[in-house]
Amino acid sequence: MGRFSSKSFYLPHFLPNLGRQGNDARTLCPYPSHSSVSASAYPTTNSSFFFFFNCYMGVSAASILNHILYNRTHKPQTQPTSAKALTNTIFTHLNAGRLQKAVSILFAAPVLFPYSLYACLFQICASNHAIVEARKVESHLVTFSPTPPVFLLNRAIETYGKCGCLVDARELFEEMPQRDGGSWNAMITAYTQGGYPEKALSLFSNMNKSGVYASEVTFASVLGSCGAVLALCLSRQVHGLIVKYGFVGNVILESSLVDVYGKCQVIKDGQRMFDEIKNPTAVSWNVIVRRYLEMDDGKKAVFMFFQMFQTAVRPFNFTFSNALIACSSISALKEGRQIHGVAIKMGLEDDEVVSSPLMDMYIKCGELENAHRVFEQLSSKDLISWTSIVSGYAISGKSREARELFNQMPERNVISWNAMLAGYTRSLQWEEALDLVFFMRNATKDIDYVTIGLILNVCAGLSDVEMGKQVHGFIYRNGFLSNLVVGNALLDMYGKCGNLRSARVWFCLIISQWRDSVSWNALLTSYARHGLSEQAMTIFSEMQWETRPSKFTFGTLLAACANTFSLEHGKQIHGFMIRNGYEMDIVIRGALVDMYSKCRCLEYALVVFLEAASRDVILWNSIIFGCSHNRKGRVILELFGLMEEEGVKADHVTFQGILLACIYEGLVELGTQYFYSMKYYVMPRLEHYECMIEPYSRYGHINELEKFIKRMPFEPTVPMLTKVFDACRKYGCLRCMELYEREMPQG
Structure with a gap:
């Protein structure tokens, strides 16, 4: 029997779940059920009579049980029985915050109360997520009101939705004798807010088929569900319905359209929709800034943030946060400082939502002192701010x-420990990192997969495979084996420690079902690092059956080919990338240039270099050293001239290549000129002084060599003195031989 049957009886308060059938109800509504009642608690004769009589009349067993329990539990009341007096009593309890007591009084009274009281109770139950009380209120309403108002049933659906009991909401929705647009909207909203967007969209489709017109609230819920499942096509259809029903100009719906278009990766349509909003609210501006940020278009996100100040809209603190994150992503220090200034004017500099991304922006823009200044000015430093500043110094x-x-941190969590540990590993301070690991294990038992990955990095950095095996055992005992990040870190550790057998076994037997491209790259890199290019190429062939290789994969393979002079394998990789449409960015071109140069195929290296749309100093250095490897000094000097014409500033690596070119070509004077012109670009390093000693020694410029040694800003090293001594002996300069022989260390 349904809720609204004329033969149904009053449902007692200790049977809130009676009539809630099926596993779905228990799954979606995890509250205790009390529908089981012992038959021995009631007289057999009366029970049998009611059972057979009502079966004859067509009344359900549940209704029989309701009637019996109603007669046994309802005693004569000592409190006032009039609806008005009981209503006043109920409101007194509600005002005192005693919701359970108020509902108990209502549930025990065999009278119908004013509908406004039911509406008030539904609202309070929804706010407190009081599902048991909500069921009692609904049960009392449908028992004493044969035709409850639709608006009250809609409130009941909304209450069930907010309490997370979607099965109850759907049952009530289906049993309603009459529905209006609010009923559909309440159910759709319940599904949307409950995390069931597919069901919300399905119900919206049924609503349209039923000929019920959607309201603005319905459309807002539907657009939220469209954004959750990235239903772009349906979003466009809903957009058309909004225009058709005349809701154009509703800023909430227009902002929702901006949001869903942004989530569906069609930010141009989102921007077009935003431009149609006559008076964008703070929500509208926050949505467009956030969507540009999620599209990795930090420049546009910052631009839209500053556009907001041309209106009279006051930004949310979250909008400031999004704009600062955008500045961090594009290293926009100037704009970040301006946002900081606006935040101070608006009194948000102490807001934790703003202060944390503000520190992060200064850190990523290289302004660590400003980040620390922001931290020191905080009136109350929470765990997030402490962790942010520690992480900033660590990654710097x-x-x-x-x-x-x-x-100095007053408290720490696992993120704080991970930040400090990551700083040590980033700086290759393996011993300090290991000490921190021991300190952490003594201080806390809190550990996550990030911690495990960092500890494995420490084992790899120390090349301590035995410690790595101990960590492997810890992973097994504590249930981290199923985490792919941990699995890949373990694979990388075995590879870097040279234990390729364990790496291969772990790769094949343990993570074969859930490995990804990172797993393949880790295994491939392990073999390539140890000069096993043939095995690396075999792994690459196997990899193509399971996942698409990344640019990192090709960089590793090309480096392996370069180190083993495997020209044919390198050509195959190059051809594979061309055939499969991979982008030849600067990094890949640099790897190709290095591979072809080391494999004595300079012509191909030059072709790859010249085909680059843009060339940075790293790519220039790759071709210069490639020519140096092939002893093409004249070509290096010509390339350096082109480099200057393109306006690329040389660094210390570039000048080392130029000096080597002068050595190969015997251009001692030109090399001297380049050396002394270095000061306009970079400060000369030890390798540059070594490069200058070589041509003076090789080509017999002993006087220049002696002057150069005396002008050096530091004492010559033993290899330098050895080279000078050999040059003096070769060219018969006995005085210099005796001088440098005394300066060389004995033994």
């Missing part, structure tokens, strides 16, 4: 300062 390579701040 200032591990000592980071550790000092870390030691």
Whole structure:
């Protein structure tokens, strides 16, 4: 029997789930059920009579049980029985925050109360997620009101939805004698807010088929579900219905359209929709900034943030946060400082939503002191702000300062520990990282997969495979085996420690069902790093059956081919990338240039270099050293001239290549000129002084050599003195031989 049957009886308060049938109800509504009642608690004769009589009349067993329990549990009341007096009592309890008591009084009264009281109770139950009380209110309503108002049933559906009991909501929706647009909207909203967008969209489709017109609230819920499942086609259809029903100009719906178009990766349509909003609200601006940020278009996100100030709209703190994150992504320090200034004017500099991304922006823009200044000015420093500043110093390579701040933290969580540990591993401070691991294990038992990955990095950095095996055992005992990040870190550790057998076994037997391209790259890199290019190429062939290789994969393979002079394998990889449409960016071109150069195929290296649309100093250095490897000094000098014409600033690596070119061609004077012109670009390093000693020694410029040694800003190294001594002996300069022989260390 349904809720609205004329033969149904009053449902007692201790049977809130009676009539909620099926596993779905227990799954979606995890509250205890009390529908089982012992038959021995009631007289057999009366029970049998009611059972057979009502079966004859067509009344359900549930209704029989309701009637019996109603007669046994309802005693004469000592409190006022009039609806008005009971209503006043109920409101007194509600005002005092005693919802359970108020509902108990209502549930025990065999009278119908004013509908406004039911509406108020539904609202309070929804706010407190009081599902048991909500069921009692609904049960009382449908028992004493044969035809409850539709608006009250709609409130009941909304209450069930907010309490997370979607099965109850759908049952009530299906049993309603009459529905209006609010009923459909309440059910659709319940599905949307409950995390069931597919069911919400299906119900919306049924609503349209039923000929019920959607309201603005319905469309807002439907657009939210479209964004959750990225239903772009349906979103466009809903957009058309919004225009058709005349809801154009509703800023909430227009902002929702901007949001769903952004989530569906059609930000141009989102921007077009935003431009149609006559008076965008703070929500509208926050949506467009956020969607540009998620599209990795930080420049446009910052632009839209500043556009907002041409209106009279006050941004949310979350909008400031999104704009600062956008500045961090594009290293927009100037704009970040301007946003900081606006935040100070609006009194948001102490807001934790703004302060954390503000520190992060300064850190990523290289302004660590400003980040620390923001941190020091916070009136109350929480765990997030402490972790942010520690992480900032750690990733900036200032591990000592980071550790000092870390030691001052009033409390720490696993993220704080991971930040400090990541700083040590980033700076290759393996011993300090290992000490921190021991300190962490003594201080806390809190550990996650990130911690495990970092500890495995420490084992790899120390080449301590035995410690890595101990960590492997810890992973097995504590249930981290199913985490792919941990599995890949373990694979990388075995590879870097040279234990290729364990790496291969782990790769094949343990993570064969859930490995990804990172797993393949880790295994491939392990073999390539140890000069096993043939095996690396075999792994590459196997990899193509399971996943698409990344640019990182090709970079690793090309480096392996370069180190083993495997020209044919390198050509095959190059051809594979061309055939499969891979982008030849600067990094890949640099790897190709290096491979072809080391494999004595300079012509191909030059072709790859010249075909590049843009060339940075790293790519120039690759071709210069490639020519140096092939002893093409004249070509290096010509390339350096082209480099200057393109306006690329040379670095210390470039000048080392130029000096080597002068050595190969015997251009001692030109090499001297390049050396002394270096000061206009970079400060000369030890390798540059070594490069200058070589041509003076090789070509017999002993006087220039002696002057150069005396002008050096540091004492010559033993290899330098050895080379000078050999040159003096070769060219018969006995005085210099005796001089440098005394300066060389004995033994």
